[in-house]
Amino acid sequence: MAEKHRVRLARVYTEPESGEGQRxxxxxxxxRGVKKTDPRVGQWLPAVAPSTExxxxxxxxxxxxxxxxxxxxxxxxxxxxxAALDELRxxxxxxxxxxxxxxxxxxxxxxxxxADLLT
Numbered sequence: 813m814a815e816k817h818r819v820r821l822a823r824v825y826t827e828p829e830s831g832e833g834q835r836x837x838x839x840x841x842x843x844r845g846v847k848k849t850d851p852r853v854g855q856w857l858p859a860v861a862p863s864t865e866x867x868x869x870x871x872x873x874x875x876x877x878x879x880x881x882x883x884x885x886x887x888x889x890x891x892x893x894x895a896a897l898d899e900l901r902x903x904x905x906x907x908x909x910x911x912x913x914x915x916x917x918x919x920x921x922x923x924x925x926x927a928d929l930l931t
Contacts, residue, residue, distance in 0.1 A: 818833075819927045822911070825846075827852065832910040837853045837855070837857070862922050885929070
């Protein structure tokens, strides 16, 4: 059985730390003020991020988090989203991965849902 590698969560605006592995930006929109060549980004997988409709509905309201997580998990089960999640799983199988987002509250973001699915 392959060893599970740790999945870390961070804001894209934070500097990379040693040992955090490959950074993967999992937002649909490119973060403001960040150049495409910025090493804080790493690889970009926009298809694994929540849909625009779901993101707007959730609006980072803590009381909606549980329903958001359920809806988001459902979105990740088919089509382009499922393929992107499989790609992300492959990256985690290769070594440590840090999921990054521009979202201010990482703990109430889609990153926590992804981390649960990847571990």
